[in-house]
Amino acid sequence: TSFIFKEVCGYPLSIFFIVVNEFCERFSYYGMRAVLVLYFKYFLRWDDDLATSIYHTFVALCYLTPILGAIVADSWLGKFKTIIYLSIVYAIGQVAMAVSAIHDITDTDRDGTPDNMTFHVVLSMVGLFLIALGTGGIKPCVAAFGGDQFSDHQDRQRRTFFSVFYLCINGGSLLSTIITPILRAQDCGIHSQQKCYSLAFGVPAALMLVALVVFIVGSGMYYKAEPQGNIMLDVCKCIGFAIKNRYRHRSNQYPKRQHWMDWAEEKYDKLLIAQIKMVLKVLFLYIPLPMFWTLFDQKGSRWTLQATTMNGYFGSLVIQPDQMQTVNPILILTLVPIMDSVIYPLINKCGLNFTPLKRMTVGMLLAAIAFVCAALVQIEIDKTLPTFPSTSQSQLKLLNMGSETVTIKIFNDFFVLQASNEYFTFEAGQINISVGHPEVRNTISLAKGQRQTLLIPLTITDEWLMTDDITSKPQEGNNAIRFVNGMKTAVNVSIPAANFGLIEPFSYSNYSLIKNGKVTFTLWSGSQSCEYSTDFGFGSSYTFFIPSTLVFGPNCQESITAAEDIKPNSVHMALQIPQYFFITAGEVMFSVTGLEFSYSQAPSNMKAVLQAGWLFTVAIGNFIVLIVAELAKLPKQWAEYVLFASLLVAVCFIFSIMAYFYTYIDPAEIEAQFKKNVNEDDEDNKHKLQKTERSNGKINVTKLSYYNMA
Numbered sequence: 198t199s200f201i202f203k204e205v206c207g208y209p210l211s212i213f214f215i216v217v218n219e220f221c222e223r224f225s226y227y228g229m230r231a232v233l234v235l236y237f238k239y240f241l242r243w244d245d246d247l248a249t250s251i252y253h254t255f256v257a258l259c260y261l262t263p264i265l266g267a268i269v270a271d272s273w274l275g276k277f278k279t280i281i282y283l284s285i286v287y288a289i290g291q292v293a294m295a296v297s298a299i300h301d302i303t304d305t306d307r308d309g310t311p312d313n314m315t316f317h318v319v320l321s322m323v324g325l326f327l328i329a330l331g332t333g334g335i336k337p338c339v340a341a342f343g344g345d346q347f348s349d350h351q352d353r354q355r356r357t358f359f360s361v362f363y364l365c366i367n368g369g370s371l372l373s374t375i376i377t378p379i380l381r382a383q384d385c386g387i388h389s390q391q392k393c394y395s396l397a398f399g400v401p402a403a404l405m406l407v408a409l410v411v412f413i414v415g416s417g418m419y420y421k422a423e424p425q426g427n428i429m430l431d432v433c434k435c436i437g438f439a440i441k442n443r444y445r446h447r448s449n450q451y452p453k454r455q456h457w458m459d460w461a462e463e464k465y466d467k468l469l470i471a472q473i474k475m476v477l478k479v480l481f482l483y484i485p486l487p488m489f490w491t492l493f494d495q496k497g498s499r500w501t502l503q504a505t506t507m508n509g510y511f512g513s514l515v516i517q518p519d520q521m522q523t524v525n526p527i528l529i530l531t532l533v534p535i536m537d538s539v540i541y542p543l544i545n546k547c548g549l550n551f552t553p554l555k556r557m558t559v560g561m562l563l564a565a566i567a568f569v570c571a572a573l574v575q576i577e578i579d580k581t582l583p584t585f586p587s588t589s590q591s592q593l594k595l596l597n598m599g600s601e602t603v604t605i606k607i608f609n610d611f612f613v614l615q616a617s618n619e620y621f622t623f624e625a626g627q628i629n630i631s632v633g634h635p636e637v638r639n640t641i642s643l644a645k646g647q648r649q650t651l652l653i654p655l656t657i658t659d660e661w662l663m664t665d666d667i668t669s670k671p672q673e674g675n676n677a678i679r680f681v682n683g684m685k686t687a688v689n690v691s692i693p694a695a696n697f698g699l700i701e702p703f704s705y706s707n708y709s710l711i712k713n714g715k716v717t718f719t720l721w722s723g724s725q726s727c728e729y730s731t732d733f734g735f736g737s738s739y740t741f742f743i744p745s746t747l748v749f750g751p752n753c754q755e756s757i758t759a760a761e762d763i764k765p766n767s768v769h770m771a772l773q774i775p776q777y778f779f780i781t782a783g784e785v786m787f788s789v790t791g792l793e794f795s796y797s798q799a800p801s802n803m804k805a806v807l808q809a810g811w812l813f814t815v816a817i818g819n820f821i822v823l824i825v826a827e828l829a830k831l832p833k834q835w836a837e838y839v840l841f842a843s844l845l846v847a848v849c850f851i852f853s854i855m856a857y858f859y860t861y862i863d864p865a866e867i868e869a870q871f872k873k874n875v876n877e878d879d880e881d882n883k884h885k886l887q888k889t890e891r892s893n894g895k896i897n898v899t900k901l902s903y904y905n906m907a
């Protein structure tokens with residue numbers, strides 16, 4: 198093959214197309230992923246469990262398919278063609294997703310909901326399968342193909358390339374995770390307006406097409422290493438033969454060989470055996486690595502849940518719990534250049550040999566520190582959480598619906614009460630309450646493990662009402678709100694996002710979940726209305742009481758009282774920044790280095806395979822999160838964080854021992870040595886060694902054709 202070789206500032210120009218391609222592809226992938234669960238839930242109308250499991254299966258599949266792409270690239274099509282073909286598959290998948298989200302296609306009755314859900318489900322599942330095949334399949338090829346563009350003496354430039362490559366991954370993902378949720382929130386449609394999932398999937402589809410076009414435009418400038426036959430089959434056969442041969446010669450009468458793979462020497466070429474040894478050595482080193490990803494992946498689950506119990510007000514800016522995850526790519530964009538241009542050179546200047554494996558070890562330790570920070574934050578949050586009743590306890594709060602204060606006696610305690618903001622905890626199943634003068638006594642049955650509010654009527658001889666109150670923090674940082682109507686007429690309460698319905702006299706509404714921020718409630722009684730505005734934080738619960746004395750009109754704001762059932766979150770979300778900082782610093786040291794290490798230590802014919810091996814550690818990490826979270830049901834969340842941190846430290850210790858015994862190699866040098874030896878040793882062997890004449894002009898590369906004489 199021939200190509201135009203152009204250099205800019207010592208870097209091959211071809212890598213420009215590769216990093217732009219990666220940016221667009223990651224935009225496409227992460228953008229689509231950002232709205233996927235919501236699409237399942239609100240468009241396909243799946244329940245939470247089904248939506249979450251299909252989502253996780255899809256993500257895991259995306260990190261398993263790299264093996265497939267790598268085998269196809271290294272053994273058959275070569276990286277260039279594999280990237281092109283699988284990118285087409287990927288783009289078709291994204292288009293299928295966008296089409297599956299057009300509700301008008303099957304909305305025959307034009308009511309805004311699809312009428313043939315099977316069509317949308319099948320099309321989206323086909324789309325997701327194609328995307329998993331495409332994104333996973335090209336991922337190891339693009340990284341390795343980028344590495345291929347550098348010649349052997351360009352180690353420094355190649356390292357920088359992997360850093361820039363990582364910057365592009367995170368730049369693309371950051372932009373898309375901001376943009377696609379905005380697109381989804383738009384209303385669109387031909388016959389009826391719906392949330393615009395088709396646009397939220399359509400833009401990533403367009404970006405994937407751009408990625409493909411950019412990659413093709415660079416076509417003439419790439420160095421394209423040719424695939425060398427069915428290498429994976431040869432590798433498997435060679436390993437199988439070595440094991441069989443070793444077993445056949447297990448008796449002590451046979452002299453030992455240096456390495457068990459040397460038992461394949463009778464049948465297989467020494468170069469292939471040496472290459473397999475290189476790969477196995479690196480793969481062995483990878484065994485402890487999934488633990489890092491196990492911790493890393495909890496950003497999206499446990500840490501986001503933690504954020505839902507925190508206060509997201511940053512001055513006038515409000516950060517939603519799931520938006521905290523964008524801190525990771527933002528920090529990547531700042532930390533990668535700082536590490537490369539300040540920290541690593543400084544460490545070098547201090548005379549320390551900060552080898553790739555040492556960097557990865559430090560990266561793991563930083564991730565463990567991040568989890569210790571998460572545990573400390575959790576302890577702070579736990580201090581502010583309400584104490585809900587245990588299964589043997591009951592909690593009761595009192596709400597006096599009358600305008601007069603009444604004196605209440607519970608057992609022998611007296612309270613002067615308008616409304617009580619606090620819950621009283623009881624071990625007994627029944628309590629006696631006496632109210633007012635003359636005393637009206639009542640025996641109240643309490644529900645175990647529940648919080649309840651006793652509504653004391655205007656006329657205390659009337660029936661007393663008990664409400665069931667919320668017994669956990671509202672999910673996702675929402676606020677749980679309800680109204681108690683103390684008036685003699687029914688009242689309708691609504692806000693743009695919810696309708697509490699018609700609340701009968703001396704009755705109450707169900708809880709409605711509303712977002713943080715300023716909310717204006719409109720109260721209607723017949724033709725009269727009034728507005729009541731209040732500000733909500735995150736994770737609170739309130740019971741608003743409409744008194745019998747309420748006069749509809751401009752002054753109703755003062756008449757309505759709010760009882761705080763659950764306090765809003767008070768620990769600030771900014772406290773999560775240290776844990777994000779440590780996990781991201783860890784990621785830069787671990788992941789960027791790991792990518793480059795996987796490339797530099799791989800034999801020339803298995804570069805993509807080792808990249809896939811690296812991505813496989815990400816997939817296994819995903820699975821471990823699911824398993825450990827199921828098995829280790831610790832009563833306290835902070836204890837689970839400490840458990841994960843300890844596990845990673847233990848794994849890190851094992852990894853550092855393995856790393857200590859690892860000797861870095863230069864695969865190109867070893868391969869060249871073997872080829873030279875074979876040339877010298879055996880005149881009959883026909884080898885044509887790779888000839889590259891690199892200059893700023895035309896380069897001719899003859900394929901390394903190697904005829905195995907064995």
Ligand SMILES: CC(C)C[C@H](N)C(=O)N1CCC[C@H]1C(=O)O
Pocket residue numbers: 227366367370371525526529784788815
């Ligand atoms: C989760 C972030 C948006 C991206 C993350 N920092 C990252 O770059 N990666 C996570 C898995 C490997 C790598 C990627 O290639 O996406």
